[in-house]
């Protein structure tokens with residue numbers, strides 16, 4: 001019993017807080033390293049950052065921060081609606097796509113309800129579920145990916161949400177469009193399916209599902225996307241969800257009135273228009289993955305081939321290897337909390353950063 005402060009809700013006190021990738025400044029301070037010498041490959045950001053056009057849009061928007069932003073996000077929704085072939089009323093903007101995941105649980109999960117998700121899937125699904133006092137049903141993974149038939153079988157009468165990540169973080173696994181479409185169509189309409197496509201833009205066009213197109217046929221489907229990854233805007237916190245208009249109306253009732261700031265909205269509009277930059281980011285990522293695969297293979301280190309901008313690498317004693325990497329100024333992501341204590345997740349960096357990681361790993365493993 002804690003004295004002196006009010007007691008929080010039991011299910012909140014039981015939550016294990018999310019552990020983010022460590023910031024460069026933090027590691028520099030702790031290990032007395034020059035921040036400029038540190039390579040961070042721990043949070044699946046786009047190492048190229050946003051394009052010059054986007055930086056210009058951010059600078060322009062930064063001159064007018066006196067007024068509240070457009071809480072509805074008119075211009076960004078118009079741009080997204082045109083691009084995606086949906087109505088603006090089917091769109092909900094989020095403070096990162098994380099916000100969309102949270103809004104889903106706020107609008108659809110009650111104490112005593114349940115949400116289904118896969119083992120080794122994104123950490124926010126259990127976190128957001130448990131934050132509502134709801135029960136998480138974690139379905140054992142199959143070959144590190146989602147076991148879809150087992151997930152469908154895990155649905156109980158209490159289940160209100162089912163989360164699917166495609167591609168999945170941290171495993172990088174991917175579900176083929178036809179398989180995913182049949183799966184989603186088979187889920188009872190009372191269950192909201194949240195299809196998390198934070199890494200969608202890193203997929204090759206041929207591997208991308210027409211998930212937004214499925215929303216018309218599946219009114220229980222929410223597709224969430226992010227500007228944090230391929231678009232390079234992680235610090236601005238902006239994402240969106242595409243869904244049935246009635247579902248969007250429910251999400252809008254529980255979101256903060258001004259959940260997405262004006263600079264983020266302006267940046268996202270510019271980023272969406274800069275298709276060339278996005279394609280180049282995808283190409284650079286493909287090359288970076290090839291570079292990492294080649295280096296890992298040369299070191300004899302197993303990895304899971306990825307459809308995202310990161311690779312799950314099997315290093316054995318991951319905590320020790322992670323520490324040895326940190327001492328060399330390389331920040332990657334331990335994933336023991338995902339039930340993967342022998343693995344580290346490494347984001348694809350610039351070629352020189354990937355090289356730094358591979359050299360540091362070689363030394364950490366004594367090879």
Ligand SMILES: Cc1ncc(COP(=O)(O)O)c(C=O)c1O
Pocket residue numbers: 043044095096097098099122165167168169196198225226227228234237238239
């Ligand atoms: C699978 C997945 N979904 C959602 C997110 C949330 O990203 P953001 O809130 O930055 O859009 C992440 C971030 O790492 C992720 O990996």
